[in-house]
Amino acid sequence: MDAIFLQILNGLDKGGAYALIALGLTLAFGTLGVVNFAHGALFMLGAFCAVIVNKLLSLEHVTIDPTKLSPWGTPLEIRSSYLETYFGDFGLVLIDYSVPIAIILTIPIMLIVGVVMERGLIRHFYNRPHADQILVTFGLAIVLQEIVKHYFGANPIPQTAPEIVSGSADIGSWIGLGAGVVYPWWRLVYFCFSGLVIFGVFAFLKFTTFGMVVRAGMHDRQTVALLGINIEKRFTIVFGLAAVVAGLAGAMYTPILPPDYHIGMDFLVLSFVVVVVGGMGSLGGAVAAGFLLGLLQSFASMNEIKSIIPGIDQIIIYLVAVIILLARPRGLMGRAGVMED
Amino acid sequence: MSFKEININRRRLLQVGAAAGAGLAAPMHFMPGAHAANSCNLPTGDTVTLGFNVPQTGPYADEGADELRAYKLAVQHLNGEGDGGMLNTFKPSVLKGNGILGKKVAYVTGDTQTKSDAARASAKRMIEKDGAIMITGGSSSGVAIAVQGLCQEAGIIFMAGLTHSNDTTGKDKRANGFRHFFNAYMSGAALGPVLEKEYGKQRRAYHLTADYTWGWTQEESMKNTTEALGWETVKTVKTPVGAGDFSQYITPVLNSGADVLILNHYGKDMINSLTQAVQFGLRDKEVNGKNFEIVVPLFSRLMAQGAGDAIKGILGSTNWNWSLPDEGSQAFVKSFGAEYGAPPSMAAHTCYVQTLLYANACEMAGTFSPQGVASSLEGFKFDGMGNGPTEYRASDHQCFKDVLVVRGNENPTSPYDLLEVVEVTPRSQVEYDPSIFGGELGPVNNGNC
Numbered sequence: 001m002d003a004i005f006l007q008i009l010n011g012l013d014k015g016g017a018y019a020l021i022a023l024g025l026t027l028a029f030g031t032l033g034v035v036n037f038a039h040g041a042l043f044m045l046g047a048f049c050a051v052i053v054n055k056l057l058s059l060e061h062v063t064i065d066p067t068k069l070s071p072w073g074t075p076l077e078i079r080s081s082y083l084e085t086y087f088g089d090f091g092l093v094l095i096d097y098s099v100p101i102a103i104i105l106t107i108p109i110m111l112i113v114g115v116v117m118e119r120g121l122i123r124h125f126y127n128r129p130h131a132d133q134i135l136v137t138f139g140l141a142i143v144l145q146e147i148v149k150h151y152f153g154a155n156p157i158p159q160t161a162p163e164i165v166s167g168s169a170d171i172g173s174w175i176g177l178g179a180g181v182v183y184p185w186w187r188l189v190y191f192c193f194s195g196l197v198i199f200g201v202f203a204f205l206k207f208t209t210f211g212m213v214v215r216a217g218m219h220d221r222q223t224v225a226l227l228g229i230n231i232e233k234r235f236t237i238v239f240g241l242a243a244v245v246a247g248l249a250g251a252m253y254t255p256i257l258p259p260d261y262h263i264g265m266d267f268l269v270l271s272f273v274v275v276v277v278g279g280m281g282s283l284g285g286a287v288a289a290g291f292l293l294g295l296l297q298s299f300a301s302m303n304e305i306k307s308i309i310p311g312i313d314q315i316i317i318y319l320v321a322v323i324i325l326l327a328r329p330r331g332l333m334g335r336a337g338v339m340e341d
Numbered sequence: 342m343s344f345k346e347i348n349i350n351r352r353r354l355l356q357v358g359a360a361a362g363a364g365l366a367a368p369m370h371f372m373p374g375a376h377a378a379n380s381c382n383l384p385t386g387d388t389v390t391l392g393f394n395v396p397q398t399g400p401y402a403d404e405g406a407d408e409l410r411a412y413k414l415a416v417q418h419l420n421g422e423g424d425g426g427m428l429n430t431f432k433p434s435v436l437k438g439n440g441i442l443g444k445k446v447a448y449v450t451g452d453t454q455t456k457s458d459a460a461r462a463s464a465k466r467m468i469e470k471d472g473a474i475m476i477t478g479g480s481s482s483g484v485a486i487a488v489q490g491l492c493q494e495a496g497i498i499f500m501a502g503l504t505h506s507n508d509t510t511g512k513d514k515r516a517n518g519f520r521h522f523f524n525a526y527m528s529g530a531a532l533g534p535v536l537e538k539e540y541g542k543q544r545r546a547y548h549l550t551a552d553y554t555w556g557w558t559q560e561e562s563m564k565n566t567t568e569a570l571g572w573e574t575v576k577t578v579k580t581p582v583g584a585g586d587f588s589q590y591i592t593p594v595l596n597s598g599a600d601v602l603i604l605n606h607y608g609k610d611m612i613n614s615l616t617q618a619v620q621f622g623l624r625d626k627e628v629n630g631k632n633f634e635i636v637v638p639l640f641s642r643l644m645a646q647g648a649g650d651a652i653k654g655i656l657g658s659t660n661w662n663w664s665l666p667d668e669g670s671q672a673f674v675k676s677f678g679a680e681y682g683a684p685p686s687m688a689a690h691t692c693y694v695q696t697l698l699y700a701n702a703c704e705m706a707g708t709f710s711p712q713g714v715a716s717s718l719e720g721f722k723f724d725g726m727g728n729g730p731t732e733y734r735a736s737d738h739q740c741f742k743d744v745l746v747v748r749g750n751e752n753p754t755s756p757y758d759l760l761e762v763v764e765v766t767p768r769s770q771v772e773y774d775p776s777i778f779g780g781e782l783g784p785v786n787n788g789n790c
Binding site: 002003006007010013014070071072073074149153154155156157158160166167168180181182183184186187255256257258260262263266297298301302303306313314 | 398399400401402403576578581583585586588589590592593595596609612613616617620621622625626643644646647648649650651663664671674675676677678679684
């Protein structure tokens, strides 16, 4: 029972990440009709926003101690952070909270990145075949990866959650499962955060005039344009919003998985499967499929399941995708006619 | 004469062509090594070219960059530039700092990308196009075994870089390949007594293992060692390489009854699984009346940086560490630090040493021919290279030397001070009968020399 409960939490947590990335991906497809293979790179850029904020907050000044030597015979360098020097304990608290601070800064940065990407590159490929879009966005993803690797190296860079949520929650005693059932605090925070972002995106599209116009544009772009509404401008902002969602997902994920330049690619393929299973362009489908596949992946990794079907944890997502696409080519919640040809 | 006159049509032509092709290719198929260019690349001018095949892109690019720094330093020292580094401490040595056999050392580089096919392609290019007389480097056992096989076919000496699988000098050993780095068996043998001393004889271990050649041999070695101590193996679980999120593999550990988690992971997998195991509170748990412990059999300082605070207090083993006080290690650290502003990694150390050993073997043999070099290296005993008295065992081309058991430093004094040496395990304790891993060295392929 304990094991099943923990795997449910793992699945929801993983599903939260998949759903966030897939949401942005399907948002871009639903509005602009663009298959964006650079979406994983946006997740990676968000993660590196957290790295950069941490590096900025931890900036050090170096003093030379001529009385001591390093192991290679040069005068010893003594490093201390500016924030600690000037603000004492408050400076240390700021460094401790670097990931939450990064979350706030990630929003405008990723919005700008998204808008620049759409205006500078993606819009030139609206009327081109999907194959062209895939090639150019995949190329862009590789360029972004290599830029990040050039400046930050290939090794993962650890980020820590604030001290207050760095340990494990004794979740078992909360629900009467016993004291041994624990779950990392930050993963619980991540799950709640992903729920909040998903709710925010849906509320924005459902309850604002801007969202109403965008939804109308997703259904019939030409008619909305004929009404004198600049739908392209709104779609550009939606692309920026998709970049923000991916960036937030990345920045929040850094205490769970130390980010490196390749982290976006690791999620990209899975996210595409999530989008296809959910239905291309279907926001609800992306979220539902994200959580569904996260849960299936977690359960398939249980030793009891693997002892019956070895290797099932590796193929479960793709197996489910094949079955769903055979039975329902438009995906779980996709609109009729979309990607059914 | 036309096709018509000899009664040939397009189908007939294709049939004849296919039969002729198959006939010509058949003897090649039955000749060992016939598909590789049988090289020699004996230098004819005043330079000799070495091929440094390291991961310059991909997940181990930082480790590859450190290996390349070490190789460049070795080339400088061999050519009589810089402070000489370990050339001053290596004994017995016939190196004079005037290149190799009087020829100035030059080098070419290749990018393994930590992929076997890419590594073989870059090694092949360096042998066939650049005239490299020796290939060295790598950060993965899969790559090392693949490139070693290619060098055997091509008649070129391969001096392996970082490769820790028992198979490299076990079932996949080749006469043209030599490994200075230690292996999974030695990690287990070195860690055993320390684990017993620190954690006792009544333990229950759970293994998470990277699902490829290195992981399998590492798990087998650790399992044999811990079971010999009296530990019980609760479960061994293979995890996909590059899994990223290991939470679904870690949660079953929580209620498995195990009180030790052994992470047979390296690189990014080690960073992620260790970080996440600590996040899941494993180190704060008490099971069977004992503190829960985590063991990482193969530690690398470069990789340990990625795990941050999670490595504090974790036991593991390593081939070499820059904090070693011996004369050879300090000479190398001084040269490397002065040149690059940071201490060398264990991968850098092994690559530097391999280059010097190869050069010395050429000088001893008085030739660059693989046969001569291999004869010099087989059974060669040396000291002053950082791990105490060392021997290249003739029967499997594996180096035997002291092995370090290390612990993640609780109070690091610098960004590089991540590992604290707990014990220097003497060479006698990690030696083994070469027949236990099978394989045949076979004859040295001397190429066209």
